[in-house]
Amino acid sequence: MRRIAVALVHYPVLDAEGRHVTTAITNLDVHDLSRSCRSYGVESYYLVHPIVAQRQLVDRITDHWRNGSSGKRIPDRVEALSRVRTVPSLEEAMTAHGNGEKPEMWVTAARTLGSSIGYAEARARANAADDARPLVIVFGTGWGLAREVVDAADATIAPIRAAADTGYNHLSVRAACAITLDRLFGEV
């Protein structure tokens, strides 16, 4: 499998009125996405936040699990959280994951944003040969990724929907990331 990373972006994202905002770190985003990443073989999980105190909060959470009593109680949580990295910008996540190469970048969205690739194509491309370019799959918090992030991406994955027309796809980012990784890397 090619080298895969997930990035969770807290800036630049949108609020309900479409303005650029910075969202706060949610503790369970750190846990849930790292566990999903570890389960599906994703190498690194980048929490992207421009504010140093928020990155330190994430580092304190992961340190607590790596070195505190909780990690002894739930060792599998330590293994998942060891994939967490904090970075101030998406560019730094791309550079870190690329490790000298320029990674491919895919964005996810609950809304249809211009042309997008379906999950069958995304799955085939995500499971390309080991020497394919590294891939970063980007998720937004708040009301979704800012337009400039979407425009800078190599591909947008089509929104997650039910087979039936339920008229609703407001999933949490914890649910959306889990479903995306399962659609790309799950057992069939």
Added chain:
Amino acid sequence: MRRIAVALVHYPVLDAEGRHVTTAITNLDVHDLSRSCRSYGVESYYLVHPIVAQRQLVDRITDHWRNGSSGKRIPDRVEALSRVRTVPSLEEAMTAHGNGEKPEMWVTAARTLGSSIGYAEARARANAADDARPLVIVFGTGWGLAREVVDAADATIAPIRAAADTGYNHLSVRAACAITLDRLFGEV
């Protein structure tokens, strides 16, 4: 589609040593699972907790969203949370969802528990004709559902795994429920 419910059980579930315990309500379980249920057309989401104060906590959360300022700010959250029901036992969830009929009950587990049905079969059966018996899909908190719940079920769905052998499937219940509903009711 037949009438589907999700039940999230806080008792009887297991702790790390396999003892019976009661777990605490997690706020984001209320939100995330209700949003996943609404997205995939699940009719009701039962939070099963034997302690009245814990059920009241859930009711206060849903009341806050239905009647408070947050619901005006994020109307789609109101729609999801309107599917939440609190019940003291799984039996009461079955009775409520059955509405006079005896529902079918499926359990989910991260471990292999005796014979289980794969997702292809589960998807076919979950999407049976509208007049098929109602179905309740049960998730456990803590270290998973107690043995007597598993034994009482009509079927156990096979554990969620990656296509690659990652040696790890410790997903959060928020992730596991999202993936299960997507595998049963997601667009393909």
